[in-house]
Amino acid sequence: MxxxxxxxxxxxxxxxxxxxxxxxxxxxxxxxxxxxxxxxxxxxxxxxxxxxxxxxxxxxxxxxxxxxxxxxxxxxxxxxxxxxxxxxxxxxxxxxxxxxxxxxxxxTTTTAFKQVVMIEYPRKGVYQLGFVTGHGIREVQERTGVEVMNIFIPTTPNPTSGMLVLVPKEDVIYLNITIEEGLKLILSGGVLVPDWKNRIKES
Known part of the structure; x- marks a missing residue:
């Protein structure tokens, strides 16, 4: 209690x-x-x-x-x-x-991020919130033979710092939330969660 x-x-x-x-x-x-x-x-x-x-x-x-x-x-x-x-x-x-x-x-921050996604990182079964910044680098695509996406993984509560990871496209999970909602989620440490259920009802 x-x-x-x-x-x-x-x-x-x-x-x-x-x-x-x-x-x-x-x-x-x-x-x-x-x-x-x-x-x-x-x-x-x-x-x-x-x-x-x-x-x-x-x-x-x-x-x-x-x-x-x-x-x-x-x-x-x-x-x-x-x-x-x-x-x-x-x-x-x-x-x-x-x-x-x-x-x-x-x-600039919101326009640079294209979509909110999830990836399994740093291991299977653990998910990280990230933002798509691009569809990979041509040299990386050719050398790996895999279509990868540029995903920026921000830190909490300061999303201006983080790291870039290159993830195979099939391993990226797309979320139906806006960039602003994703940033709020990061800034609040997961407290301000987007109302996903109401969004499904509206659509």
Whole structure:
């Protein structure tokens, strides 16, 4: 009984922690920006204007995005990243958060992966989730005499790292889930499982 309660607690924590962390981070960003721009608003208008701090905060974030798109902005971001990865404690936090954000928001990742599959790895009877990245290399096909597929096996909870395995086509098991659902499954360590039954009913 205690083990079940512990498992439920851990599962609930894993599910709620990203949501709470996301809300907290967004709230902290807007609260900080609002505190910064509030004195400016009082100086310009002589009084506080409800909601204007949030509007200016949004404008500041959009401006930061525009700034990051030009040459000078990219150079300054590269410099800040260079400094971040050289601070001992900050380095680990920054790299982890950046990798997760890049995985979630970077469209290149989802377009590079063609389909979610399963393969038996590292031994028979044990299955790994992977993403098809291509239909093998011609030299490999010719030397082995087998049609192989390029499968990227990601790690949990950071799917930006992993390894490439070349698997015979007949040994690849295709799954009826999207790339985004596969990434969520990896990121959550298997907690956020796609609703396969409802999908079959809909089809």
């Amino acid at each position: 205690l083990r079940k309660i512990r498992n439920y607690f851990i599962t609930g924590l894993i599910v709620l922690l990203p949501i709470v962390a996301t809300v907290y981070i967004i709230f902290a960003i807007f609260s900080t920006l609002d505190r910064v721009v509030r004195p400016v608003i009082q100086i310009i208008f002589g009084r506080e204007i409800y909601g204007l701090g949030v509007v200016l905060s949004l404008a500041l974030i959009i401006f930061a995005g525009i700034f990051a798109k030009n040459v000078l902005g990219r150079r300054l971001i590269a410099l800040s990243e260079w400094l971040m990865v050289r601070i001992p404690v900050v380095k680990q936090i920054y790299i982890t958060v950046k990798q997760i954000i890049d995985t979630v928001f970077n469209q």
